[in-house]
Amino acid sequence: MARNELLRVRSALLAWYAAEHRDFPWRGTSDPYSVLVSEVMLQQTQASRVAERFPRFLDRFPTVEALAAASDTAVLAEWSGLGYNRRAVALHRAARTIAADGWPRDVARLERLPGIGPYTARAIASLAFGQPVGVVDTNVRRWLLRRFAVDDRPPVLQQLADTFAAPGSDGTAAAWTHATMEFGARICSQRTPSCRSCPIASGCPSRLTATPVRVPRQAPFSGSVRAARGKLLRELAAAPAYRLSLDNAHRLLDGTLEATVAALEHDGLLHRCGDSLVLGGG
Numbered sequence: 001m002a003r004n005e006l007l008r009v010r011s012a013l014l015a016w017y018a019a020e021h022r023d024f025p026w027r028g029t030s031d032p033y034s035v036l037v038s039e040v041m042l043q044q045t046q047a048s049r050v051a052e053r054f055p056r057f058l059d060r061f062p063t064v065e066a067l068a069a070a071s072d073t074a075v076l077a078e079w080s081g082l083g084y085n086r087r088a089v090a091l092h093r094a095a096r097t098i099a100a101d102g103w104p105r106d107v108a109r110l111e112r113l114p115g116i117g118p119y120t121a122r123a124i125a126s127l128a129f130g131q132p133v134g135v136v137d138t139n140v141r142r143w144l145l146r147r148f149a150v151d152d153r154p155p156v157l158q159q160l161a162d163t164f165a166a167p168g169s170d171g172t173a174a175a176w177t178h179a180t181m182e183f184g185a186r187i188c189s190q191r192t193p194s195c196r197s198c199p200i201a202s203g204c205p206s207r208l209t210a211t212p213v214r215v216p217r218q219a220p221f222s223g224s225v226r227a228a229r230g231k232l233l234r235e236l237a238a239a240p241a242y243r244l245s246l247d248n249a250h251r252l253l254d255g256t257l258e259a260t261v262a263a264l265e266h267d268g269l270l271h272r273c274g275d276s277l278v279l280g281g282g
Helices: 003-020 032-042 047-060 064-069 072-079 086-101 118-129 138-148 154-170 173-186 225-238 246-266
Strands: 243-245 270-273 276-279
Touching: 003 154, 003 173, 032 047, 032 064, 032 086, 032 118, 047 072, 064 086, 072 086, 072 225, 072 276, 118 173, 138 154, 138 173, 154 173, 225 243, 225 246, 225 270, 225 276, 243 246, 246 270, 246 276
Parallel strands: none
Antiparallel strands: 243 276, 270 276
16 A cells, blocks of 8 residues: 555544544543553443543542452442453453563563453554554454455554554544544444545545445343343342352252353352352452
């Protein structure tokens, strides 16, 4: 890609983002801890739900040291309702690692933190530490495929994202990361892309003809193991002392209880104590 074209697309998206972005509570901060919490929450939860819970989580655990010092039970209780509760356990372990060893500032070392994969490591590196590295989430993948008609292969998409992010060494790394994700979510959306208001429509091969970009289908939630896990954990988070008798747990889940409890114990999300289940790894 010609550098002039790259800079034109960057400039247009940054200008669009500055004027049109949604005001979420994690935007506008480069505090590494706030960025870490928001990115872990956003991994598998809608931004609108995170916007409600993110401030409350930071009120409860205002620093990485506060989160590191908290109990598993307290962290899981505060996380309840966000889903995919293993994220809370991994975030807690990451906080303990950071409190002990300090903040890693580059992608390779960020990836070594519990629960932090390549995408989240790059997001934190750019948003918290100003590293000019590209991120490829579902939204970014979609608009890169449509706008540039490249092969749908992770290495190809990551290289393209990194090429666009590279000029961010001028201090725009965080703004670019936010812009590229926001654009995919708001304009180049999955089912009804807003081609007529797209700031980079000129030269787009998919303009006005874009079709949904294939994404892996998730198994139905209702009646799934994930639903049973979530139901039991929500009940524990709301119970006095975060404790539920096995009798009540059996009434809640009936025949699926033993398998559900075994899986949650394995993940450190609950433990048995006598004839009760208790939230947290114990």
